[in-house]
Amino acid sequence: MNELQYEKPTINKIDFTMASKYGSPLKTQNIRTEIDGISVHTLSEKFGSPLFVFSQRQMEEKYNTLYSAFSSRYPDVQFGWSYKTNYLNKICKVFHDLGSCAEVVSEFEYQKARALGIEGKDIIFNGPYKPYKDLKIAVEEGAKIHVDNLFELNDLEKIADELQREIPVAIRINMDTGVHPQWSRFGFNFENGDAYDAVKRMYDGGKLYLNGIHAHIGTFMLDANAYKIATVKIMQLKAQVENDFNSEIEYIDLGGGFASKSNLKGVYQSADVIVPTADDYAQAITDAIYTNNKSEKLPKLYLETGRAMIDEAGYLLTSVHGYKRFPDGKKGYILDAGVNLLYTSTWFNFNIELDKHYEGDNEVSMLNGPLCMNIDIIEEHLMLPALNRGSILTISPVGAYNYTQAMQFIRYKPAVVMIDKEGTAHCIKEVDDLATVNYKEV
Incomplete structure (x- = not known):
C-alpha cells in the first residue's frame, strides 16, 4: 500500500458557477x-x-489529406517540405519519401537537404539572406532561386557573368490580401509596382530570366480567401510579364502558412471551428488559377508545406x-x-x-x-x-x-x-x- 504524502492544508475558494450542463x-x-x-x-x-x-502515421495521414485536396483539383502540384518547420533528418526523409522536394531559407538548410541526397534541382532556396558563395553553389546546382531583394538580384547578375550564362530565377512578391499585419518585409510589393520593376530590371540586364513567381502571405492563416486574393495577384503579374517580355512563367508558388489544429491565445473558438480544411485552402487557390490563367498552359503549382503536416x-x-x-x-x-x-x-x-x-x-x-x-x-x-x-x-x-x-x-x-x-x-x-x-x- 502506498503511503499518503502529507501536504499542508489550505483553504481555496471554489467557484461553483464554473459548472454547466x-x-x-x-x-x-x-x-x-x-x-x-x-x-x-x-x-x-x-x-x-x-x-x-x-508519429509517422499521423505525418503521412496529414500529407495525404492535404496533397489529395490539391491534386484532385489541379493537374500539376508539387509540395516542398519546409525545413525550418522541423529539419530533423528522419522527419525530412518521411516527407521526401512521400514526394516532397525541399524548401530552405538558409545555407545551413540547403546543405542539410543536399546531405540527405536531395538534388539541387529539387531545392527551393528562399529567404532574405543568401550568402554569395552559397547562392552561387545553389545556382550551379540548379536550385530554384527565389529573389528577395535588389542586392540579391545584383549578386545573381554577377554570378551570371562568372558562369557566362543566363540564370533562371523566381521572384518573391508581397501584397495586400486583407490580412493584417501584412507580410511586407519579404520580396517585392505588388501594389506599388516594385515587383514588376524588379522583373523589368532582370530582362533589361539580359543576364536573368523569370521562370516563377512566389508569395508567402503569412503563417497560421485562418482565412482561405486570402490565398485566393494572393493567387489572383500572382496570376495578374504572370500574365503581364508573359505579355510584356514574351516569356513563359513555368510555375507559381503560394508558399505555406496553412494552419494546424492549435488553439491561439486570445481566440476563444475551438481550432476545430476556425481552422480552414485542406479542401478550403485547395479550392481557394486552384479556382483562382483556373479563373485567371491567360496562357494556353497552366503553371506548375508549388506549395511550401510545413506546420499543417507535422504540428x-x-x-x-x-x-x-x-x-x-x-x-x-x-x-x-x-x-x-x-x-x-x-x-x-x-x-x-x-x-x-x-x-x-x-x-x-x-x-x-x-x-x-x-x-x-x-x-x-x-x-x-x-x-x-x-x-x-x-x-x-x-x-x-x-x-x-x-x-x-x-x-x-x-x-x-x-x-x-x-x-x-x-x-x-x-x-x-x-x-x-x-x-x-x-x-x-x-
Missing part, C-alpha cells in the same frame, strides 16, 4: 495514456524525460518534478520541460493531458518549467487534480517549430523519438550532453 471543470480530466499504442510511461522510461515524440503529429512528454503552494494559494507544479522547449507557447494554448485518472477535485494550478527564469510558465491557469511526483503530462500539438527553435539554455535539449507505422519507437535524435554543448569550443 456540459459538466464541471472541477471534475474534468483530459487523459492520454499512449501515443500510437505505446504507453507514455514506456516511452519516458526507455528514452528519458522530457521527450519529443513524433499535430508531435508531442512533448514531461514529468512532474515537484510542486509548491504560492502565497495566493495556487498550486504550482515544477516540470522538467519549459519554454526552452516550447517556443510556440507564446502564441498557443497547448493540450495538456494526464497519464491516468487522478482522484479528487481539480483546482486552479500553474505549470512551470525547470528554468531559473520567472518567465518559464507553460500554463498559468489550468484546472488539475492533485498530481504526483513523476506524473507524466503530454503536451500537444508541438510538432511545428518547437524542436527547431528549442534552446540549449540551462538544460540540455532532450531526445526525440519517432514511432513508425508499425508502432515501433525509434530514437532519431539523442539527448544532448556536455560533449554536445562543448563541441567546437576552443
